Amino acid sequence: MGRESFWKEDPSELLRAAPGLRLADVDPDGHPGIHGSKHDGATALKLGADILADLQELLFADSRLGDRRRILLVLQAMDSAGKGGIVKHVMGSVDPQGVALTAFKKPTEEELGHDFLWRVSKAVPGPGLIGVFDRSHYEDVLIGRVRQLAPPEEIERRYDAINGFERGLVAGGTTIIKVMLHISRDEQRKRLGDRLDRADKHWKFNPGDIDERERWDDYQRAYEVAFERTSTPEAPWYVVPANHKWYARLAVQHLLIDALEAMQLEWPKADFDVDEQRARLAAS
């Protein structure tokens, strides 16, 4: 847990999706690994922000001298669970030059003409970056499954295809962190209601969100199957209780910090003769 003194217990282990996990057994109001309140959470998030920004700069610096490592954070959740807040409040602390964010929408006609991994393959982060997928290839086994957007055998095929795809990314130097933000059905009603009540939030509301909400249980089941089939040692899923936004942000921030600390990054050595360049500079 390194420099983030506010964690009482490492949340990485507490949040990792265990085999056979049932979402009904995970308390969306929980805050595993930390005591405290919303106020403490905000203070902790600021501390973590500096740590994360420093580590990302190291990762970026190393990549300039050939290090191939990078991070891919996959964010999945029911509507209003707080993906956007993670991007804004966790990724927002990192130098924009170090972040590659892709928000995946309903596939276009062209995208539908290709394998489901085509569009995500093009969006994977380069060396030194933290890539963030706001929704991802998992939509193709979540809404894809719930709405039967493909034949059952194609949905089945996709789990293995995803594992193969992710293995390739890991082999190429990517640390993959897959996060499901877990809110309760009641909390979603409250949040969607808030969007309807505030004129400055109307743009965030989409009537289709209620259509999906009506399939809540199907989605929960589709997530459980996805965890079962694609939570691998090299690309694990984390289920992050998200009824408390402060907790979810802090937890995802920690997962990123943890991954970066595991890399044991150091400033890269100069690939030029420093004294020689000093002399050239003085003469210029």
Place this chain on the structure above:
Amino acid sequence: MGRESFWKEDPSELLRAAPGLRLADVDPDGHPGIHGSKHDGATALKLGADILADLQELLFADSRLGDRRRILLVLQAMDSAGKGGIVKHVMGSVDPQGVALTAFKKPTEEELGHDFLWRVSKAVPGPGLIGVFDRSHYEDVLIGRVRQLAPPEEIERRYDAINGFERGLVAGGTTIIKVMLHISRDEQRKRLGDRLDRADKHWKFNPGDIDERERWDDYQRAYEVAFERTSTPEAPWYVVPANHKWYARLAVQHLLIDALEAMQLEWPKADFDVDEQRARLAAS
């Protein structure tokens, strides 16, 4: 100047490249439009950060309901002038979802096989976004001219091609802000020296930076020609004194705020029946 009370005079007008501008006449140590020091500058930047973030959210919200407007900030400068600092400290305050950053490096073989505008055309920001070009199509008339990377008649052709390209972007809803960060030759020596002196900055140093530094006067002249040929009413150039980093950041932040305030953005109206959706939500 709206809500940014710290400006004594609107810097937009003060910084706009006037016809016939000579860089030797612009003091790189200056801070036009504002009194104060580095400390005041940091406080002001924080105030401006919230204003900028709020305005960008409005722009983004409007784009979700069909508004086509967007911003393109073009950053050009001699090495070490602070482009990266602008991205980190000015753009860093904006929700990452609202920023589309592209850093243009030495063109690849594939890029060289196309017209010079090919790669930039693919990187222009979508509606609702602030696009940032860290270097840009202007490299093709800057290093392109200084290093004679193309025949003189091709360099000549490019100024008009740029104006045509930018006119098209403006017609499509883009506000273009072109910034040259202006540092002195002595300040560059100091900054490059600092990179050589600090092991945690070596990765930012490139021996090629000194090669370009040796052509200082040629570059200054190439910038002047670029201003002369491409500073148009719809896509003006701004020359921002940048020996003081705090000033350059504040000035660029203001140019963005100014452009967004000129759009007179309002929260978009809901394109659904709010009461009907409330009833659906309650029943779900």
